[in-house]
Amino acid sequence: MKVVGFCGASGSGKTTLLERIVAALRRGGERASVIKHAHVGFDLDRPGKDSHRLREAGACEVLVASSKRLALLREFDVEALPDVRDLLGELARTDWALVEGFKHAAIPKVEVWRAAVAAARGDAPLYPDDPWVIAVATDRPQALPVPPGRPVFALDDAPGLVAWLRAQGERLQLRPDVDRHD
Numbered sequence: 001m002k003v004v005g006f007c008g009a010s011g012s013g014k015t016t017l018l019e020r021i022v023a024a025l026r027r028g029g030e031r032a033s034v035i036k037h038a039h040v041g042f043d044l045d046r047p048g049k050d051s052h053r054l055r056e057a058g059a060c061e062v063l064v065a066s067s068k069r070l071a072l073l074r075e076f077d078v079e080a081l082p083d084v085r086d087l088l089g090e091l092a093r094t095d096w097a098l099v100e101g102f103k104h105a106a107i108p109k110v111e112v113w114r115a116a117v118a119a120a121r122g123d124a125p126l127y128p129d130d131p132w133v134i135a136v137a138t139d140r141p142q143a144l145p146v147p148p149g150r151p152v153f154a155l156d157d158a159p160g161l162v163a164w165l166r167a168q169g170e171r172l173q174l175r176p177d178v179d180r181h182d
Helices: 014-027 051-054 082-088 115-121 159-166
Strands: 002-008 030-035 060-063 069-076 096-100 108-113 131-137 152-154
Touching: 002 014, 002 115, 014 030, 014 131, 030 082, 030 108, 051 060, 051 069, 082 096, 108 152, 152 159
Parallel strands: 002 096, 002 108, 030 096, 108 131, 131 152
Antiparallel strands: 060 069
């Protein structure tokens, strides 16, 4: 499986770009799975549903399955962000694992940088100091505060970014026995 992360400030367009990338990969006959970082108190469950009632009762895991889908909800006894490599091991076999968020993970990443968001938040880009950022996707390349020294893609150029990612080949291939950097 090939692994690439997408990092950037909240509101920069990561999810929208990922939607387009997943669709482009599917059109090309490839399967993609996504691991998304969420805030502490997120919930996929709704109060009153059986799975929610069982979690509230103290179940460590609730796995819900049907003929079309499977969902696993796992509660952690101690609050700690799971390691991206461990999460990758949870995925079923796929061609691509796309990781949204986890900006400090030691995996190849595309930084999504939107000029207005960066200006409003005062966030510095990650790419100047993070060797894992292999490309930048942005709405305004001329506004990047530091020359990126790596490929730059328009935020709306998912096909171009997908073509480049496909061309990276081995560079993005997960090798669990070798790639334990974090």
